[in-house]
Amino acid sequence: MRKRTPTEIETTVLLKARRRCCVCFGLKRDYSMKHGQIVHIDGRHDNNSVDNLAFMCLEHHDQYDSRTSQSKGLTTNEVRHFRKELYEVIDLNWKQPIIIGDAQTPLDKSTDDFSEYYEREGEFESAELQVQRLPNGNVKVTGLALWGKTLPRGPNIGELDFEAEIKGNRVTFSDGSLGDEEYRLELLFKKDRLIATEKLVGGYFGMNVSFGGEYTRIK
Numbered sequence: 238m239r240k241r242t243p244t245e246i247e248t249t250v251l252l253k254a255r256r257r258c259c260v261c262f263g264l265k266r267d268y269s270m271k272h273g274q275i276v277h278i279d280g281r282h283d284n285n286s287v288d289n290l291a292f293m294c295l296e297h298h299d300q301y302d303s304r305t306s307q308s309k310g311l312t313t314n315e316v317r318h319f320r321k322e323l324y325e326v327i328d329l330n331w332k333q334p335i336i337i338g339d340a341q342t343p344l345d346k347s348t349d350d351f352s353e354y355y356e357r358e359g360e361f362e363s364a365e366l367q368v369q370r371l372p373n374g375n376v377k378v379t380g381l382a383l384w385g386k387t388l389p390r391g392p393n394i395g396e397l398d399f400e401a402e403i404k405g406n407r408v409t410f411s412d413g414s415l416g417d418e419e420y421r422l423e424l425l426f427k428k429d430r431l432i433a434t435e436k437l438v439g440g441y442f443g444m445n446v447s448f449g450g451e452y453t454r455i456k
């Protein structure tokens with residue numbers, strides 16, 4: 238009877254491999270997602286340590302499991318090495334900077350925060366946007382716009398917070414919950430800049446507050 242791999246360990250392995258087969262990658266640099274299974278590298282099904290488990294496509298899983306001492310099958314050391322290479326590439330890819338159109342965060346960023354920041358600075362009004370790539374491929378945009386910074390009573394403040402799909406180098410936010418009129422904001426990403434075009438509903442964020450305009454990326 239095959240002992241079931243504990244769910245937590247199974248999940249860890251699946252997340253590390255992202256459904257990529259380490260043998261496909263090791264032999265052919267095939268990095269595509271595969272239908273597959275978790276294999277026990279040493280062949281012992283009761284050895285469920287993460288180090289002993291690897292995700293393999295069905296073909297390589299069968300090949301690996303049916304190895305005999307005579308065959309020139311894959312060795313455990315090869316599999317471990319392939320798996321190490323694959324995990325390193327996945328790790329690197331999943332930490333890639335945000336790329337939207339031709340806008341790209343520099344790779345020399347030394348922090349774990351892969352958000353981009355944009356600002357539109359003025360003496361009387363200003364706005365800033367934070368753009369963050371989510372694991373599902375969408376982006377999350379949060380922003381703050383101020384109007385009337387020099388007013389004695391303080392500025393009007395607008396806050397933005399939405400998640401949207403990237404289409405080319407555009408991200409669009411719209412809100413039709415106000416009735417007849419729809420608020421719409423389109424963000425166009427250029428190299429080091431962001432152009433925000435607003436179809437404004439007066440007072441959507443507070444009087445005169447606007448996110449429209451040209452922003453510069455903060456490095």
Ligand SMILES: [Zn+2]
Pocket residue numbers: 258259260261262293294295296297
């Ligand atoms: Zn494979």
